[in-house]
Amino acid sequence: MATESGSPGNITLPALLRVLASPAVTLRSHAIPPALSLTSPALHDPHAPMEAIPGAILLGLGLHPAEPLTTSIVREAAAAGFAALVIKQYAQELGHVIAAADRSGIALLVVDDDIGWRQLDTLLDSALKASAEAGSTLSTLGVGDLFALANAIAAMVGGATAIENLQEQVLAYSTLAHQPIDEDRRQGILGRQVPYLPENAGQYAAVFRSRGVVRIEGVGSALDRLAIAVRAGREPLGSIWVVDQDGDLDAGAEQALERAAELAALHMLRARSAYDLARQQRAEFLRNLMEGGEDATLIAEQLGLRNSGPFMVIAVQPDMGQATEMTLGRLVDLVATECEVHRRGAQCVLMGTTIYALFSEVDPSSFRPIESLARRITERSRVSLAVELRIAAGPAAASASEIARARHQADLVLLMLGSNPATGTYASASEVRSKLALLDLAAHVRTTPNLMSAAAESITACDARTGSEYAKTLRTYLDCSRDSARTAAELSLHQNTLRYRLKRVGDLFDVDLDQPEDTLLLWLSLHLLELN
Numbered sequence: 001m002a003t004e005s006g007s008p009g010n011i012t013l014p015a016l017l018r019v020l021a022s023p024a025v026t027l028r029s030h031a032i033p034p035a036l037s038l039t040s041p042a043l044h045d046p047h048a049p050m051e052a053i054p055g056a057i058l059l060g061l062g063l064h065p066a067e068p069l070t071t072s073i074v075r076e077a078a079a080a081g082f083a084a085l086v087i088k089q090y091a092q093e094l095g096h097v098i099a100a101a102d103r104s105g106i107a108l109l110v111v112d113d114d115i116g117w118r119q120l121d122t123l124l125d126s127a128l129k130a131s132a133e134a135g136s137t138l139s140t141l142g143v144g145d146l147f148a149l150a151n152a153i154a155a156m157v158g159g160a161t162a163i164e165n166l167q168e169q170v171l172a173y174s175t176l177a178h179q180p181i182d183e184d185r186r187q188g189i190l191g192r193q194v195p196y197l198p199e200n201a202g203q204y205a206a207v208f209r210s211r212g213v214v215r216i217e218g219v220g221s222a223l224d225r226l227a228i229a230v231r232a233g234r235e236p237l238g239s240i241w242v243v244d245q246d247g248d249l250d251a252g253a254e255q256a257l258e259r260a261a262e263l264a265a266l267h268m269l270r271a272r273s274a275y276d277l278a279r280q281q282r283a284e285f286l287r288n289l290m291e292g293g294e295d296a297t298l299i300a301e302q303l304g305l306r307n308s309g310p311f312m313v314i315a316v317q318p319d320m321g322q323a324t325e326m327t328l329g330r331l332v333d334l335v336a337t338e339c340e341v342h343r344r345g346a347q348c349v350l351m352g353t354t355i356y357a358l359f360s361e362v363d364p365s366s367f368r369p370i371e372s373l374a375r376r377i378t379e380r381s382r383v384s385l386a387v388e389l390r391i392a393a394g395p396a397a398a399s400a401s402e403i404a405r406a407r408h409q410a411d412l413v414l415l416m417l418g419s420n421p422a423t424g425t426y427a428s429a430s431e432v433r434s435k436l437a438l439l440d441l442a443a444h445v446r447t448t449p450n451l452m453s454a455a456a457e458s459i460t461a462c463d464a465r466t467g468s469e470y471a472k473t474l475r476t477y478l479d480c481s482r483d484s485a486r487t488a489a490e491l492s493l494h495q496n497t498l499r500y501r502l503k504r505v506g507d508l509f510d511v512d513l514d515q516p517e518d519t520l521l522l523w524l525s526l527h528l529l530e531l532n
Helices: 013-020 068-079 095-104 117-132 146-158 183-191 200-209 251-291 296-302 325-342 368-385 400-419 433-447 454-466 470-479 484-491 495-509 516-531
Strands: 025-027 057-059 084-088 107-111 161-165 170-173 214-216 224-232 235-244 311-318 347-351 354-360 389-393 426-428
Touching (some): 013 025, 057 117, 068 084, 068 095, 117 224, 146 235, 161 183, 170 183, 200 224, 200 235, 200 368, 224 251, 235 251, 251 347, 251 354, 296 400, 311 325, 311 400, 325 347, 325 354, 325 368, 354 400, 389 400, 400 426, 400 433, 454 470, 454 495, 454 516, 470 484, 470 495, 470 516
Parallel strands (some): 057 084, 084 107
Antiparallel strands (some): 025 107, 161 170, 161 235, 224 235, 311 354, 311 389, 347 354
């Protein structure tokens, strides 16, 4: 099988660069090998002998242009038969590396510093695999033309086709005449979103568990389908669904769909790579804005938010016992999609295991729309990802410089939701303002020990040592304004038992509840120790 201007099983470097169509990868040397092998890229290992792979691409992990080792690896890779070496520039001059590549007859490719090596490996591998299909009907499709790809799949496989991303959004669909569709597909096309159905979660789980084609039986009036996950290496990108009206699409149709999935991966990767760099840059700006600093106003301007206050931050925390790395990535996309639908221009970023969404030009007087959004995100996550969430809204931030404080307050609300499941899965800073004030005070008390009641510390230490409940009893008694009946009912105690405990507290810890100042400090300290 011959590829563009190449021999069977090979592709020329210019042709590969056209397939990639990514500004993130550029040819910097003058040496251009006659052909590249269609084998997967190799990884540079500084601690192992270099394996000879004629015509292959070598990814120069760990190579720095300023180090003499890099030019040595250039010569060594050429001697081993590699056709191209990929490095990162790291803001260094490349003249000496380019000269070494030209002398050695190996192509030097430079990838943007922001592109991860795993992402690049996946992109190149998909491009090479897709090029191996150059003799198929699909190879003539235009770059990134997912609608043309959907039509080609529909013609090859024999059924109406839809291509979806991980958020179950319809990216493209076939338009061939005389191919029947059902109401589910019609609604998906109209809204460009797969309609929510109870059976969706199980069907998508089956598709993404499988490495090949899955046959999906229609539920109710829905027609049967063939479905396959679209992957770049192990990374899921989306899925392809083909209507199987009479259930007679055979093994040949399944094989054609498997080949189509490989090419769809390349199309989807290339469509993604065009904006990935900008998205990564915006994510870094947003992280810096959330963390605060003197440059907040400048960063907000870079994000187009200079005069867009008031702002609001919501924080979304998944149950990490349920969320894998893959589901965390899908959850980020789900939150981003729902937030963008809620308010155009919403921006999301993942920091650690928490997803933050920033809204601009909000009405600080009402949190009801945010609460509705939180419920929708929680339900979508539970149904489509089987992951439970906690969601917190920070206070309104009047300016960009206050966004970091709003994010910190949202984190504290998340902390309270996590420590007391009975409070539910959503809360706003305005609803728990008093508890937030106590948390801030607790942080201050940790650095100023004389603000803490010594009696409260002694009581808490005794409870931890003996299993008694003096602190809880006394705290509840004071919370109930020293009403014995209310306190006994709250603690499910007899009033005589309550009186005995209170007397023991006075005897053991020299507590006099008739001293207002001591009692105030004791009550506050007991609450702060509980928060800690």
